[in-house]
Every structure is written in C-alpha cells, then in structure tokens.
Amino acid sequence: MQMQLILLGTQGCHLCEEAEAQLEPLGLAYDYIDIMDDEKLLERFEIDIPVILKRSMDTEEILCWPFDTHSIQQWLHGK
Template identity: 60%
Template sequence: MQNQLILFGTQGCHLCEDAEHLLQALDLPYEYLDIIDDEKLLQRYEISIPVLMQKSASNPKELYWPFTADTINHWLKDN
C-alpha cells in the first residue's frame, strides 16, 4: 500500500498554493486539510504551513516549508 500524502494549509495562503502546485506538477496524489477546520491542527501548524505529511501506519513524517520538487522527491525516497 502506498503511503498517503497530506498537505496541511489554509485558504488564502499563497505558500500553500505553491505547495499544491508542486504536488500537482509531480503528479502526486494527496489530501488537502485546511487547518482552520480543526483546533488541534491549527495549534500545531498555525505558523508552519504548508506542511506535507507522509502518513504511514508505522512512522508518519513531516516536511516543512520551504520545499521544492527535488526536496519532495528526496524526502519520499528516504521514507
């Protein structure tokens, strides 16, 4: 089973839009979660978004902005 990618962001965040464009350009499936909809996510990521998470059953890992297509590819290979 492929690890699930989750992008944490919020509406109106231009960096979050840039991160989405990177994932789309890499043709990577991902789920977008708006942190404003969840108090715990808001507290955790409020000043860090966008954050990309590779969620696996054993060991979820996070990649914090700034990241590039190369950074994402290397991060995915390391996980």
C-alpha cells in the same frame, strides 16, 4: 497500509498555493486539509504551513516549507 500524503494549509495562504504547484508535476495523490477546520492541527502547525505529512501504518513524517519539487522527491525516497 499504503503511504498517505496530506498537504496542510489554509485558504488565502499564497505559500500553500505554491506548495500545491510543487506537488502537481509529481502526479502524486494527496489529501488537502485546511488547518482552520481542525483545532489540533491549527495549534500544531499554525505558523509552519504549508506542511506535507507522509503517513504510513506506524509512522508520520513531516516536510515543512520551504520545499520544491526536487526536495519533495528526495524526502519521499528517504534521501
């Protein structure tokens, strides 16, 4: 299974909009999930958004705000 990137945020969150702006220049495919639509995600990440999840077959890694394009690249490459 390939790596899956997911940006967790919610509508009206200016930091979530900034997170999208940091991901955009990287040209990465990612899914966006509004945590307000998922009770478990809301409970887990309500005060931490925006959050990027990196999922593969048997792992899940989390990058919490604050992050920028450079730190996203480092995180994705395991540095």
